[in-house]
Amino acid sequence: MKKIVSLFIAILLAVSLAACAGTTATDTSGEPAASGSAPSDAAPASSSAPAGSDEPVHITFYTYNYMAQQKEGVDTLIAEFQEANPNITVEVVYTSSTDINTKIPADLAAGVTPDLIQVVFDSLDYAVHNYGVQDLNTLVDPTELSGHLAGFEPAALEVAKVDGKLYGLPYTFSTPVLFYNVALFEQAGLDPDVPPQTWDEVTQYALQIKQNTDAEGFVFGGTTMNDWLLQGLIKSNGGSVMSDDKSTITFGEEPAIEAISMLQDMHENGAHADLTDYQAFEAFPQGQLGMLLSTSALQASMLKGSEAAGWEMRTAKMPSFGNKATVPCNSGSGLFICSTDPSKQQASWKFMKYLTSERGYTVITTMMGYPPLRPDIVNDEQYLKHWAEENPLVQPNLEQLKYVSPWQSYPGDNWFQIETILMDAFNKCLFSEADVAQTMKDAQTQAQSLMP
Numbered sequence: 453m454k455k456i457v458s459l460f461i462a463i464l465l466a467v468s469l470a471a472c473a474g475t476t477a478t479d480t481s482g483e484p485a486a487s488g489s490a491p492s493d494a495a496p497a498s499s500s501a502p503a504g505s506d507e508p509v510h511i512t513f514y515t516y517n518y519m520a521q522q523k524e525g526v527d528t529l530i531a532e533f534q535e536a537n538p539n540i541t542v543e544v545v546y547t548s549s550t551d552i553n554t555k556i557p558a559d560l561a562a563g564v565t566p567d568l569i570q571v572v573f574d575s576l577d578y579a580v581h582n583y584g585v586q587d588l589n590t591l592v593d594p595t596e597l598s599g600h601l602a603g604f605e606p607a608a609l610e611v612a613k614v615d616g617k618l619y620g621l622p623y624t625f626s627t628p629v630l631f632y633n634v635a636l637f638e639q640a641g642l643d644p645d646v647p648p649q650t651w652d653e654v655t656q657y658a659l660q661i662k663q664n665t666d667a668e669g670f671v672f673g674g675t676t677m678n679d680w681l682l683q684g685l686i687k688s689n690g691g692s693v694m695s696d697d698k699s700t701i702t703f704g705e706e707p708a709i710e711a712i713s714m715l716q717d718m719h720e721n722g723a724h725a726d727l728t729d730y731q732a733f734e735a736f737p738q739g740q741l742g743m744l745l746s747t748s749a750l751q752a753s754m755l756k757g758s759e760a761a762g763w764e765m766r767t768a769k770m771p772s773f774g775n776k777a778t779v780p781c782n783s784g785s786g787l788f789i790c791s792t793d794p795s796k797q798q799a800s801w802k803f804m805k806y807l808t809s810e811r812g813y814t815v816i817t818t819m820m821g822y823p824p825l826r827p828d829i830v831n832d833e834q835y836l837k838h839w840a841e842e843n844p845l846v847q848p849n850l851e852q853l854k855y856v857s858p859w860q861s862y863p864g865d866n867w868f869q870i871e872t873i874l875m876d877a878f879n880k881c882l883f884s885e886a887d888v889a890q891t892m893k894d895a896q897t898q899a900q901s902l903m904p
Contacts, residue, residue, distance in 0.1 A: 525819030673746030704896025864904035
């Protein structure tokens with residue numbers, strides 16, 4: 453059990469803080485690179501082939517989904533793509549999600565332009581304005597683009613837009629789900645067929661679990677994993693972290709204060725365990741925690757942990773504030789083209805299309821653990837119908853995709869500092885008796901001073 457938990461935490465750290473024949477890999481994360489890889493500062497192979505030709509083209513793919521447990525899925529996609537497009541060679545440049553926004557600017561400054569990049573959505577605004585990201589509406593034939601977009605979940609497409617322009621496509625993507633332990637529910641006298649729907653019910657259930665079992669009740673799994681989960685909590689209470697025109701920070705306003713105060717109250721009355729999200733990720737599979745709200749991308753790992761420990765895990769949608777509509781935000785990333793070379797642009801677009809095709813999302817879902825952003829394939833026998841029938845826990849996530857709200861990225865060079873200010877203030881409020889209103893207002897003022 454300890455080995456399983458340790459492996460799970462190592463995997464999670466790689467995911468959140470994210471080869472077959474003909475595939476090379478450049479590793480900038482400290483892990484061994486694939487056989488035959490080039491040094492991380494090596495310039496990509498040049499290509500002057502005109503668009504539409506069959507001349508050899510080499511493209512680089514900067515991705516953080518190339519760690520141990522997801523590498524096989526990426527390799528499968530690349531191998532299938534290269535078999536269908538033998539003139540295109542895809543080189544993987546593996547960089548962790550926390551380092552990718554250091555790696556790309558460094559390469560650009562050195563004169564090395566990535567061809568296709570995977571960007572976490574909280575840095576989307578910065579990437580579009582600093583990495584030379586191409587506007588798909590001008591890069592791709594309108595008929596071809598609209599044809600490829602058909603079948604995408606409409607709400608998911610909105611997350612890859614900046615100022616109304618579609619710069620990329622959503623790729624590995626998830627929403628928040630409530631994981632819960634059936635055995636602890638039953639021990640506490642709760643009906644596992646009726647999971648909590650509201651935050652008041654979460655509090656009630658958590659206290660009942662804590663009082664009637666040897667486990668803790670609940671953890672909000674968004675204390676260190678960026679601010680996407682917190683953004684969804686605030687939006688679900690009618691608030692926001694930033695104005696729609698991206699000029700004003702708003703996470704010190706009343707809706708945000710109320711939402712964070714609710715979690716602080718849960719911590720003070722014992723409903724919320726005195727655990728960070730990473731501590732909760734260890735406690736939950738061991739059966740020491742009744743409920744955990746976190747990314748749906750953890751489902752496969754959580755399920756393996758619960759099965760190894762001998763208890764049943766189920767999932768439910770993100771809770772609501774009373775009768776208010778829940779507004780979950782997405783986590784995850786999108787794909788964006790940076791190359792200015794026509795042949796590399798065309799090759800990158802072809803590869804992007806394959807990654808986000810029906811077959812692409814079949815591999816992404818079954819081998820990498822992310823939900824399919826083409827929901828119709830869940831009912832298609834050629835793709836995910838049988839898998840979905842065998843994995844019913846994916847349903848809450850699929851339902852939430854229909855009304856997911858984009859993870860907002862702060863504008864300007866200080867985007868990460870602004871996100872850090874919010875997360876520091878939130879953690880201070882959650883794990884202490886700090887005055888929530890004053891703490892969040894002070895944080896808002898500090899963050900506003902960093903806005904462009």
